[in-house]
Amino acid sequence: GAIDVKDTVPLVLKELRVGLALGGFYGIILGIYGYFMHHSLQLGQVVGLTILGNMTGAALLAVLLPMIFQRLKVDPAVATGPFVTTAIDILGVLNYFVIATWIYKL
Structure with a gap:
């Protein structure tokens, strides 16, 4: 109950900035490492x-996901953990194969 669903857009934009910043930083570091x-x-x-x-x-x-679960009247604290973990794992592997296929076909 600490987050209001009305704050969705500012929260999503904030998390998007954080994800892009950290992903960009670690992506550059690991990309350079992989290259060398x-x-x-x-x-x-x-x-x-x-x-x-x-x-x-x-x-x-x-x-x-917590905001979606809150709108569906499902306890976000209980439901979010398994869904986020599973979704990130599945989407991460899919993302890897899509990017690898795309890069190696160029």
């Missing part, structure tokens, strides 16, 4: 973009 350790620009791009997408998606899911 395996001498592959494509691998560095895949790793960097995947981290960027995964961290941004995780931040958005973590703020949106």
Whole structure:
């Protein structure tokens, strides 16, 4: 009950900024690491973009799912954990394969 559903847009934008900032930072670091350790620009791009997408998606899911559950009259504290974890895992792997397929086809 600490978050009002009316505050959805400001909260989503805040989490989006945080996810993009952290994902961009870690994506650059891990992309450079992947490039230098395996001498592959494509691998560095895949790793960097995947981290960027995964961290941004995780931040958005973590703020949106509790609000969705609250609107559905389901206790967000109980339902959010399993759904966020599962969704982030599934979307993260899917994101990785989509980006890898896209980068390696170029």
